[in-house]
Amino acid sequence: MNTIPPSSVPDSHSPKNDSELMDALLASRRRWKSLTQLVADLIFETDGEGRFSFFEAGSALGWADHELIGESSTRLLPFVDAAPGPNPFRTHTVMRGRRCWIKRADGSFACLLIYATPLQSPSGQHTGVRGLGIDVSDEAHANADLSVSRLHSEIIRRITTTMRSRALSRLGIPPAFEELAALLGAAGGILISETPSGETETGEEDEDDLVYRIDGATTPFNAAMEARLREPDDGELFEPRFLQIDGHDVILCRSRVRYNTPAAMALWRNGLGVWGQDDANLADAALATFAAALEMNALNRTLARNARFDPLTGMLNRSGMIAEISRRLPRLDRERLSGTLLVIGLDRFADINARFGFEAGDSALQQVATYLRDAIRPTDLAGRLGGDIFGLWLDGADHFVAAERAETFCQQGAAIFLAEPVTLTFSVGLAARSWETGEGVESLIDRASLAMRSVKLAGGARWHTSMEESSP
Structure with missing residues (x-):
């Protein structure tokens, strides 16, 4: 009877071999773990059902190493069903560097680059996934901040370009405001900048408040928002604020304007809680751009006013007087009407300065300016031609009307x-102008001034008429 000699190959199923194999697998895992810990913030293995069989994340995610063992990987991916791409913890293909937002233990999210490979049984069946993750949250947030900054810069560039496309920057504000609202998805908005009110020597009103509306709500809501923008700031910080009013989510911004009252802006969306801080920051930056244009406009208006008006008395200065009379002469010629200029000098004004001082002299000039303004019609003009010399233009008045007025001045x-x-x-020196002569303003001033000086040389407190008239 033949006997088969015992095989020299060890039995692969012997307890000794199973133990050696397990030791080798554990050693392999320890080496893999040691290497991956050098570069990874997350190390994991899952089984065929997507449950964690190994998990270690250190302090990156806040989970304890054994807290998730046996738990479904979806605990870290609450929105996995809506997310594009495969679940990295249940992938059947090799995954290299996929960005994935992973839920931390405190409920916040971290952005990880996931590297994963599927595990298979000897028969080729899927048995799980092994992989690692590298935390790139700081980079992701930095990229997001950079993207927001680039978007903000582009929007500011566009609204600035829109404003510069107009001849006057103030005229470019309404279309730029509309563009801002469209880019931010606002349902409506109001922009307001109050300007100092008052009436000039020419009788022209200063510009009204700039109020521009983008209708997107009911009239009462628009009126309520405008009233809120006009409320005094009471020294509050000029920071954008979020308000929730009548079902609208509102951003309200204010910006200081040195030569005007503050500019204020409101933008709103339908619904609550739909604005973010980035939106508020952009709206605030845009308002600063609008405020700069408003400030430049106010400064230009101030400079133009100072160029035409006397800062001490508030009357038209010589240049302003010439410009305004010149503007009126063509109308008088068309209507065949006269006009008369009175040049008025104060007698012995130097004695006022010597006796009471220069400040008293300034006060005297201001009081005389008020007296002369009150003595003429709203359609006439009053100006300070220089020093203690004033001018009155009686619009449409002939020599006889002007002589009566001059007589009253000299007597009283x-x-x-x-x-x-x-x-x-x-x-007082008078120079009357007939529409037939076409005489210019400079000639009128010269004639009236010469007549006034002749009165002064004669002792003052009288009036005299210049009878010469320049030819057309």
Whole structure:
């Protein structure tokens, strides 16, 4: 009977061999773990059902190493069903560097680059996944911040370009405001900048408040928002604020304007809680751009006003007087109407300065300016031609009307109050203009001034008419 000799090959199923194989697998895992810990913030293995069989994340995610063993990987991916691409913890293909937002233990999210490979049984069946993750949250947030900054820069560039496309930057604000609202997805908005009110010597009103509306709500809501923008700031910080009013989510911004009252802007969307801080920051930056244009406009208006008006009395100065009379002459010629210029000099004004001081002299000039303004019609003009010399333009008045007015000035003088009551007398020169002559303003001033000086040389407190008229 033949006997088969015992095989020299060890039995692969012997307890000794199973133990050696397990030791080898554990050693392999320890080596893999040691290597991956050098570069990875997350090390994991899952079984065929997507449950964690090994998990280690250190402090990156806040989970304890054994807290998730046996738990479904979907705990870290609450939105996995809606996310594009495969679940990295249940992938059947090799995954290299897929960005994935992983839920931390505190409920926040971290962005990880996931590297994973599927595990298979000897028969080729899927048995799980082994992989690692590298935390790139700082980079992701930095990229997001950079993207937001680039978007903000592009929007500011576009609205600035829109404003510069207009001849006056103020005229470019409404279309730029509309563009801002469209880019932010606002349902409506209001922009307001109050300007100092008052009436000039020419009778022209200053510009009204800039109020621009993008209708996107009911009239009462628009009125309520405008009223809120007009409320005094009471020293509050000029930071964008979020308000929730009548079902609208509102961003309200204010910006200081040195030569105007503050500019204010409101934008709103339908619904609550739909604005973010990035939106508020962009709206605030845009308002600063609008405010700069408004400030430049106010400065230009101030400079233009100072170029035409006397800063001490608020009257038209010589240049302003010439410009305004020149503007009126063509109308007078068309209507065949006259006009008369009175040049008025104060008698012995130097004595006022010597007796009471220069500040009192300035006060005297201001009081005389008020007296002369009150003595003429709203359609006439009053100006300070220089020093103690004033000018009155009687629009449409002939020589006889002007002579009556001059006689009243010379008889009554002007009662002013300094350290004690003082009555000033006037020397008045008249120059009448007929529509037939086409005489210019400079010639009128020269003739009236010459007549006024002749009165002064004669002792003052009288009036004299220049009878010469320049030819057309």
